[in-house]
Amino acid sequence: MTTSEIVLVGVLALLGAGLYGLLITRNLIKVVIALQILVKGGLLALVAAGEASGQTNLGQSLAMTVIVADTVVAVVGLALAIQARRLLGTLDLKALSNLRG
Amino acid sequence: MTDWLIVLTIGIPWLGALAVWLTGDARPQLQHRLAVIFAVAAGAAAVALLPSTSSEVALRIEVGSIFGDFTFVPDGLGVFLAVVASVVGSLAVIFSVDYMHGEAQLGRYYTLVLLFIGAMVGLVLSGSMLLLFIFWEITALCSYALISFYNDDPKAVAGGIKALVITQFGGLGMLVGALIAYSYLGDYQISTFLAEADTLPSDVLAVMAFGFLAAAAAKSAQVPFHTWLPGAMEAPTPVSALIHAATMVNAGVYLLARFYPAFEGVSGWTTAVILVGMVSALLAAFMAIYANDLKRALAYSTISQLGYMVYAVGTGAIFASQFHLLSHAVFKALLFLAAGAVIHTVGTRDMRQMGGLGKQLPFVRNVFIIGALALAGLPFVNGFWSKELVLEYGYKHGPLWAYVGMLIGAGLTALYTVRMVWMVFFGRSQKRGHLHDAGPAMRVALGVLAVGTLTSWLLIGGFGEMLEENLPFHHLHVESMATLLEEVVTAPATYLALGVVAVGLLLWAWRDPLAMISAGLWPLGEAATHDFGFEWLNARIVAGTRAAAGALRTTQTGWLNWNVAGIIGGLLIVLVFLALGA
Amino acid sequence: MNDLTAFTWMILLPLLAAPVIYLSGRLTKEQAGVARWVALLALVLTWIPFALAASDLSADGPQTYTLGQVALRLDDLGLLLAALSLGLGTLVVLYSGPYMAAESGQEKYYATLVANIGVVIGLGCATDLFNLWVWFEALAVSTYLLVAFYHEQPTSLEAGIKYLVQSAVGSALVLLGIALVLGQTGTLNLVEIREAAGADSAILLAAGALFTIGFGVKVALVPMHTWLPDAHSQAPSGISAMLSGVVIEAGLIALLRALSALARVEASWGELLMAFGAINMLVGNLMALRQTQVKRLLAYSSLSHIGYMLLGLGIALYSKELAGAQGSLFHMLNHGLMKGLAFLAAGGLLYALHTSMGDHSPLTIGDLAGAAQRYPLAALGLSIAVLGLGGLPPLAGFMSKWQIFVAGFETREGWIEALVVFAALNSVLSLGYYAPLVNAVYRQKPSEAVQKGQPMPALMNVPVVLLAVAVVAVGVWPALLRWLTGPAGEALLAAFGF
Structure with a gap:
């Protein structure tokens, strides 16, 4: 396998794992983790794309920005999760599925 | 000068609406007074437009972009309907002074009525299809809000929303038509369209023609869109008289008449128009025969009479249809307002609980009978002349099957009219306390309309001239008054129609001996009371x-x-x- | 040109004001409401660079400001978004004064709200894909905080979490799309991508799909819409107005910018947008039809209005029809006015009937009964808003829908005309849920909630009245907003290289 093929497999694996996690987990912390995995897939793709188009620096600087933005989202997500645990006493998504119809 | 009169005729009632609204419900006397002043002033402004009718654009507002020019054209057809709207409107407002006395939320009532009057005038004077559509929708909005004026009553709410949704649904036909006209001609002006309609591909023109027919049928409560009108009877009765008998429901007939020159060549269109008119006239007449709610019976009769006008347009009798529209507006407003006076004093709409009211309410009885004579088409009140004109023209220029249908309809009309008069004012009297005959404001409105019913046919000559002169695309040729009247009096069709009317009256007179037959017709009664399945x-x-x-x-x-x-x-x-x- | 021009100040002012607002609120007593006045001041001041930028733009055309590798450029489309965001934002801050007066954490609320406004303006000025993503992400984060503002309410928390997760999935997909574009074309600049893109590139097609879905989550395209009814109904009412009137529209602008880079790719972008438009209209209307909670009903109605915008934009992309773009952007502004009005009026009633008494239960249609007697302005405002949303003239919504419909018929394509009829039919359907609201507020017999309700603070009526007047004025005279929508429509087509 060439490098780019390995990267491609990696991206797809991360995306797949992230989305799969989001589809099946009922735990809020795991949801945040799955989101992280998903975004990491995008991140890897970005770096690889920079590499492939001969713009290595661009790709890497973008990746840095993504990491920052992504961390902010993760922090907010975890804060909401903590609040959910405090308020509802559970991290189960079942307690967060009352808005229907 | 004309442009100012147009602005005034639309602007006065709208200004009045604002004034009444700002007055607030804490001062009902002032609200009544302001409403009457503004409504009467609007009526005067509309009448002042009469001498200056012309087919030229009198007022042009350039909105630009894809909205085109908003234009107003004070031609004969438009001004005539504007006068009907604002004069009947002012009478309905005068009537309301007594009828709505002591009601809560008067501000909302008068605001909407005045808003409606202005919008109705705008509708008939619009020279642009987009502007026409805008006013069309505003009248629907006012109609909806007034039907459900008593919002605490779920029936009133349902009736209002039903009316809004059905007329809007039909209105889609007009929306499509206006969009087609614009996309092909780059202009919304009705005059442009009438002049260049034959440059449109024939299938496109057909879509437009049938779209307008759907819009007209929905607005004028014609089959299969008629179901909203009986439900609209939850409105305060002056509103029923004004919007749902004398003005807004005519907008559909107006639309067909206005665009007739462009669509008459569309294959199958005139037949469809005739069919819609005839089916509506007949079905609604049957429903009226079996109805026990006074206002519903009048509503069915409105559908039926509008059917006559639609039929007349289909046979090309533009003048006769508009003349019948005038007669109908006057006598049906009279009937509705008189019915309102009865309902107001008796406190029910069920005719089975009325009976024998004639002695206690002599004034109302007398004017109601005048209106009833016109509805039944008996000589020599206004309904007689106009209906005979419609039938005569239909006999000469329309298909025979439709003529026969309309003749039968005339007989049915006579039957349900006499039934209605009998059930309300004669027959067995119910036990009840002292009743008040109509109040002074009611009497003014009823009196004017009764005089109108007796005399409006005298306008036939001037009315004909007005239409002939400034509807360049219609190529109307209207005879002089003497000729027209002579034609009606001497035509064999007239006597045939009168004979059928007499049969209708006799059916009621002999209802006891005929009980066997009418009992045998129970499936018809069942179907009629269930609205022939359309409600379902x-x-x-x-x-x-x-x-x-x-x-x-x-x-x-x-x-x-x-x-x-x-x-x-x-x-x-x-x-x-x-x-x-x- | 590297001097800070007027439009950069328009972006910077709110962003710089945010921490000031936060600190000013933190350092003073909450009840004094200092944060709120600073926020209002910041937004009022922002109107100055807005006016300058608008006149620069009409005089000299779009200008670019470059900082390092990042370039910002204000065109007429960006100006329209700025006007929408700043206009509604100012009114919402004014409105929030009394609405939020009793809440704790106001300094966070105002700081985030003002930052949010600045971010939306910035988003409209992005010139490259990645920059667009960064603004988009900033918008998302600031919105999460506002949606979950009532973090002691389980339902608000639920709405905030769903919004966060779904948005984050969306932005990950956008990121993937950016990677595909970068790998394929070697650039991120929107115009350069458009020049470099080949006509038949499966990779770029996939990138387009990822953009559509990724940004589409924020725009609430069906079936990615599921967060919207929760978020819009659970947020504080001022925020509901911003979310419905500005934030989803900002997502739509972002989507359009991204797709404009792929304009040369042989793909049915126009048809795609029209298809989403039709689905959004129908689903939004049907979902709203049987709602009993007023704010949730209004939230679903936003779905259908996004549908109208998509229809117009789809027509514009499909046939290069200027009227489609202009009508759609006109509808965007009108929707901001009408939905803003609806949420602020309904929010005023919610406040008076429930929230002001510490009760966080939702406002139901039953609660509205007889509201006009005690709260005449809010009731009238709500009525005007929903009738306008239902497309009745002479209110704003009718005019913009009409413009979109005209564009559809100008194409003279049968299926687009059918789609226009479908859209108009949907307007009729929508009256089935709008009209009962009007009937309810004008009932004679007041509901229990109305009888027990608190008076509505006069200041909350000010934005309601202003918006109601605007909805009527634009409806009567549609040319009022043409200075914005006309050039913006042209700018949109120009961005696609038509």
């Missing part, structure tokens, strides 16, 4: 939509996993869509 169809559509909405709501599960699945599903669908589309 309405209810099915509503129930189906609600069921679909309910089913769809289950897709909002509230589960986050499911929501994410929606995103993934969406991505897959878009990928496939783009892959297939590329």
Whole structure:
């Protein structure tokens, strides 16, 4: 396998794992983790794309920005999760599925 | 000068609406007074337009972009209907002073009525299809809000929303028509369209023609869109008289008459118009025969009479249709307002609980009978002349089957009219306390309309000239008054029609000996009281939509996993869509 | 040109004001409401660079400001978004004064709200894909905080979490799309991508799909819409107005900018948008039809209005029809006015009937009964808003829908005309849920909630009245907003290289 093929497999694996996690987990912390995995897939793709188009620096600087933005989202997500645990006493998504119809 | 009169005729009632609204419900006397002043002033402004009718644009407002020019054209047809709207409007407002005395939320009532009067005038004077459509919708909005004026009554709310949705649904036909006209001609002006209609591809013109027919049928409560009108009877009675008998419901007939020159060549269109008019006239007449609610019976009779006008347009009798529109506006407003006076004093709309009211309410009885004579088409009140003109023209220029249908309708009309008069004012008297005959404001309105019913046919000559002179696309040729009247009096069709009317009256007179037969007709009665299945169809559509909405709501599960699945599903669908589309 | 021009100040002012607002609120007593006045001041001041930028733009055309590798450029489309965001934002801050007066954490609320406004303006000025993503992400984060503002309410928390997760999935997909574009074309600049893109590139097609879905989550395209009814109904009412009137529209602008880079790719972008438009209209209307909670009903109605915008935009992309773009952007502004009005009026009633008494239960249609007697302005405002949303003239919504419909018929394609009829039919359907609201507020017999309700603060009526007047004025005279929508429509087509 060439490098780019390995990267491609990696991206797809991360995306797949992230989305799969989001589809099946009922735990809020795991949801945040799955989101992280998903975004990491995008991140890897970005770096690889920079590499492939001969713009290595661009790709890497973008990746840095993504990491920052992504961390902010993760922090907010975890804060909401903590609040959910405090308020509802559970991290189960079942307690967060009352808005229907 | 004319442009100012137009601005005044529309602007005065709208200004009045604002004034009444700002007055607030704490000062009902002032509200009554302001409403009457503004309504009467609007009527005067409309009458002042009469001498200056012309087919030229009198007022042009350039909105630009794709909205084109908003124009007002004070031609004979438009000004005539503007006068009807604002004069009957002012009488309805005068009547309301007594009728709505002591009611809460008067401000909302008068504001909407005055808003309606202005919008109705705007509708008939519009020279641009977009502007016409805008006013068309504003009248629908006022109609809806006034039908459900008594918002605490679920029936009133349902009736209002039903009226709004059905007329809007039909209005789609007009929307499509206006859009087609603009996309082909680059202009919304009605005059442009009438001049260049034959440059449109024939199938496109046909879509427009039938679209306008749908819009007209919905607005004028014609089959199959008529079901909203009986429901609209939950409105305060002056509103029923003004909007749902004398003015707004005529807008459909007006639309057909206005665009007749462009659509008469569309294959099948005139036949469809005739058919819609005839079926409406007959079905509604049957429903009126079996109705026990006084206002509903009048509503069915309105549908039926509008059917005559639509039929007349279909046979090319533009003048006769508009002349019948005038007669009908006057006598039906009279009947509705008189019915309102009865309902106001008796406190019920059920005719079975009335009976023998004639002695206690002599004034109301007398004017109601005048209106009834006109409705039945008896000589020599206004309804007689106009109906005979419609029938005569239909006999000469329309298909025979339709003529026969309309003749039968005339007999049925006589039958339900005499039944109505009998049930309310004669027959067995119910036990009840002292009743007040109509109040002074009611008497003014009723008196004017009664005089109008007796005399409005004298306007036939001037009315004909007015239409002939400034409807360049209609090529109307209207005889002089003497000729017209002579024609009616000497035509064999007239005597045939009168004979049929007499049969209708006799059917009522002999109802006891004929009881066997009428009992045998029970399936007809069943069908008529159930609105020939159209109500059922309405209810099915509503129930189906609600069921679909309910089913769809289950897709909002509230589960986050499911929501994410929606995103993934969406991505897959878009990928496939783009892959297939590329 | 590297001097800070007027439009950069328009972006910077709110962003710089945010921490000031936060600190000013933190350092003073909450009840004094200092944060709120600073926020209002910041937004009022922002109107100055807005006016300058608008006149620069009409005089000299779009200008670019470059900082390092990042370039910002204000065109007429960006100006329209700025006007919408700043206009509604100012009114919402004014409105929030009394609405939020009793809440704790106001300094966070105002700081985030003002930052949010600045971010939306910035998003409209992005010139490259990645920059667009960064603004988009900033918008998302600031919105999460506002949606979950009532973090002691389980339902608000639920709405905030769903919004966060779904948006984050969306932005990850956008990121993937950016990677594909970068790998394929070697650039991120929107115009350069458009020049470099080959006509038949499966990779770029996939990138387009990822953009559509990724940004589409924020725009609430069906079936990615599921977060919207929760978020819009659970947020504080001022925020509901911003979310419905500005934030989803900002997502739509972002989507259009991204797709404009792919304009040369042989793909049915126009048809795609029209298809989403039709689905959004129908689903939004049907979902709203049987709602009993007023704010949730209004939230679903936003779905259907996004549908109208998509229809117009789809027509514009499909046939290069200027009227479609202009009508759609006109509808965007009108929707901001009408839905803003609806949420602020309904929010005023919610406040008076429930929230002001510490009761966080939702406002139901039953609660509205007889509201006009005690709260005449809010009731009238709500009525005008929903009738306008239902497309009745002479209110704003009718005019913009009409413009979209005209564009559809100008194409003279049978299926687009059918789609226009479908859209008009949907307007009729929508009256089935709008009209009962009007009937309810004008009932004679007041509901229990109305009888027990608190008076509505006069200041909350000010934005309601202003918006109601605007909805009527634009309806009577549609040319009022043409200075914005006309050039913006042209700018949109120009961005696609038509």
